[in-house]
Amino acid sequence: MKKQGVAIVYTDYGAPREDKSKPWNEEAHKACESMLPAAAKPRPAEPEALAAAQKEAACLRAEGVSWYPDPDPVTGEIDQTKGTPEQWTALKRDHLDALKKCRTPR
16 A cells, blocks of 8 residues: 555554545555455354344334344344435434334343
8 A cells, every 4th residue: 555655654553554634545445455355254143143133123124113124144234234324323213112122132
């Protein structure tokens, strides 16, 4: 990245980081993209955790949160990009009773 003109700063621990105060350099990122390490494989959820996430999603939809997505069938994670930021904010603001009813204690 440095060779591509990206400003580098160092953390207190000496780790190099891109200087976020400088403008984003798309060309540098594209030029260095092939050097990124491979993404980690998603860790499968335990069957009980996946079942709980699926039950929670179905419950929230039954409680009126019609847009709430199903969890990923492998990881059990909820994709936060499914739904707008406004919907996620409203979920916590307007559907707190549904969340309490549907959410399994962790």
